[in-house]
Amino acid sequence: MASETCMPDPMCLIENVKGQLRPNQKALEILSAITQPVVVVAIVGLYRTGKSYLMNKLAGKNTGFSLGSTVQSHTKGIWMWCVPHPQKADHTLVLLDTEGLGDIEKGDSDNDCWIFALAILLSSTFVYNSMGAINQQAMDQLQYVTELTDRIRTTSSPHSNGTEDSSEFVSFFPDFVWTLRDVTVRLEADGQSLTADEYLENSLKLKQGTSKEDKNYNLPRLCIRKFFPRRKCFVFYPPTEWKKLSELENLRDDELDSDFVQQAAEFCSFILSSSKAKALPGGVKVNGARLEKLVLSYIDAMSSGDLPCMENAVLALAKIENLAAMQKAIAHYDQQMNQGMQLPTETLQELLNLHRTCEREAIEIFLRTSFKDEDHAFQKELLAQLEKRWEVTCNKNVKLSSDLCSELLRNIFSPLEEAVTKDAYSQPGGYLLFVEKREELKKKYLREPRKGIQHVIRRHELQNYLIQEA
Template sequence: MESEVPLCLIENVKGQLRANQKALEVLSAITQPVVVVAIVGLYRTGKSYLMNKLAGKKTGFSLGSTVQSHTKGIWMCCVPHPQKPDHTLVLLDTEGLGDVEKGDNQNDCWIFALAVLLSSTFVYNSMGVINQQAMDQLHYVTELTDRIRARSSSELHDGVEDSAEFMSFFPDFVWTLRDVILRLEADGRSLTADEYLEYSLKLKKGISEEDKKYNLPRVCIRKFFPKKKCFVFYPPAEWKKLCYLESLHEDELDSDFVRQASDFCSFIFIFSKTKTLPGGIEVNGTRLGILVQTYLDAISSGTVPCLENAVTTLAQLMNSAAVQKAAEHYSEQMAQRVRLPTDTLQELLDVHAACEKEAIAVFMEHSFKDDQLEFQKQLLVTIEEKKETFIEQNEATSLSHCQAELDKLSESLRENLLHGVFSVPGGHSLYLEAREKIRKNYEQVPRKGLKASEVFQNFLKSQISVEESILQSDKALTESQKAMAAELAKKEAAEKELELMMQQQKETEEKMEALKRSVSESMAQMQEKILMERENHLREQERVLDLKMKALEKLAHEGLEEQCGDLKNEIKRREKNIQTMKENSTLKCLDGTLDFFRELLLNVLSSEIKRTLRKM
């Protein structure tokens, strides 16, 4: 369910931001990973035109042709990604910053912060070249540390949250310069757009308040955004035609502008990453919708949106859904594959093992950050309960089937007893022949199931008094023969009872073995997932460390040694954290997993033994 027609995702109603439920429903139906491109900038700078180009449409996002800002809140368009199969491209067009009609800078700051939080590529759109005025207009980036938290209980260093935390989840930064009419030059030489951006982000070496004010937005861009790119656009047409931009054909536009727009779109399609969360967690439409609502809930409550809290909320919701999805898969597959009644318990347990393995795999695919194994345990308990239900249904089906068949086979015996057929000399022998015939015919009944012996044993018990009566009234037998026949009947009953107990013991052992296999399978898959998540987190930390090292080298190259102190401290902390992860995480994590499963196995086995004893 994609929305190729733009929908308002976040409504701005009298300065209050709220989610549009229809847009959230569209997102919740997108199960594919999403690439999220958000564009921000001053109003009336042509943001919507670029979004329409990315969407492959001439119209869609409102362009407007007056001094009024048309886009209010954040609008969304979802289209199939043109170059990444099985991905959805989510385009977010934000309301113009600095709109004099709003008169509310706080609203602009939240729009800016939300665009950063939700996107994997963040496009800042401005008019003309990058000068101090352009940097001053980008003051929103300097306020991000007041608007966003990486962790709920983040350790602060010198009162500032480690910028590496931001760099680990901030989007790539693309600055688009519109209607540029000057050549990009510095120190007498021409610059590429990327070189121009790097040149514009150079810091001053001074330490005066003026120097600090000059450096602050540049420092924030350099510290927070892992990758930076710049595009320059010439004016698309003469100014009289600009108000009709969406209706102009390409041959009516400046050829350089057309090429530049094409280059921009190609870059976004090729290099924009899938939206991910710390730990390499891919975001799909459903997860993106939850993040939107979580961030807006934080803003409306007066707190600062926190990535860690948002991920925790997301994990709780997604893991609960993963448990339900996995449990439903188990139930559906068991219902399809098991034909009740089964001939043996092991037949059912083998199907159970296969279905449980698939269900655990479904859970692993859709869950993440189940650090305390809360949802893993919930799933295993749920599957165990469902397995017991299938076993009970299996036994009940077997019981009713066997009882019905035995009733039909013993109907003639009941008729003969009623009419006194066996109340004659030699009647006991006739009775035994009739009962043996029932036994043989009963053995031929197919798919009797687990209760076959128990049902026949109950039948024999019901015949004890009948046989004794026939035996005592049979005048063809001596007292000695009667005594021997009675003893033989008792022996046969005892053997059947022992056989039944041995069957129950075997079934209990089979259940225990099945439990062990279930726990072993679940433990193996959980360990694999824990190791994978740990490796993803480690790679992410090493990536951030590498970016910090390069940033340090750049500062040193620019001769800004006085700016390197905080960055060196960040690098040392990051190196220490990575070393600690490498030394401790694997063994501790796996030991915790083993302890959990040992406890679970003992609890379930104890319950199974108690149930078996009650049956006996």
């Protein structure tokens, strides 16, 4: 299975061309070939905050995603790197490095919001990367989370009041990890030292007020608390002196601050051990092929001016997969029926037993490879298709048997018919010879094997035939 994830370098998954997001076909082909469950880790944050460094470390590399060394954003769109998961057997780790938010050269916050939303929709673990401590400025920069309900729909039919319950988002949303980079302050509150997680939770406390300022203060915190009940925080000290930051990907660990190296190792260890496989509501695991379909569904919705709808994306994916599952089941049924028995069969029960066995196996295949079959619609269609095939097989079995019996009768008795027409038995003692020959040919017909289920009917025809001959 390792060959599935042989990507020596990252590749652009979603291109950002003049503010238009579009999928890269070559990257989609790579995803479509991955049959393993995928653990999808996406990272977002302001440009030039060291996102790519962490993603390279998760891939077990120093280089790969472009780090950049200027004030320009290097990553455009969303880049993908698929590698064998180092800790989860038969899983693929899909790393998504996103275009830096807030790039002044782009000047398009709307485009940033869509990239943020896509990272949320596609990932199973979502990493938000920012510089320095969590303060109001950091929260303000996380404005994109407050706009998620304006960018994403969970269902095709929103509630009557036009809003959606945050619990519906939670069922689709990834785990949330906040990475604080180049922190130089102590993590404490009221003079007490805090762990990184305690620091995050303390920063997410709400103000007990109703003023506009209080509401603006609470909104991003409230969104994070509601949308991401599973949260984690990591704090990183500066890795080295600022003059060497441009050379970060070329520096060995012993050339970096030892605390930073340890913090990066702890981050990678947590992500690799705790990040779950991407799953759909109901616990259906996403493989590369399913992730590809989700990418296309979300991008198509955005391109057409609609909001990406998670329920519609899942239903569209289910339709594709359930149709494929149905075709796979039917193909198995056809193959087993063709190989299991040669037509015509001697009895209908013999054929019925084979049909029931093949039908049961086909249903088992469908149930293993289908998901979210609403109201069992696809399973019912499968049963209808199998019933049609059974009827066709039955009719074919009858016709083959009928044709075989008729041809056998003609072949066996045609010499007798010819002899009668030539008056071969119109002589003294001829009738006894005729009866003797007729009985001989009758026994020959009855001894012939595999005449099929029509042999009973043709036996009556034989009797009529013999009477006529007589």
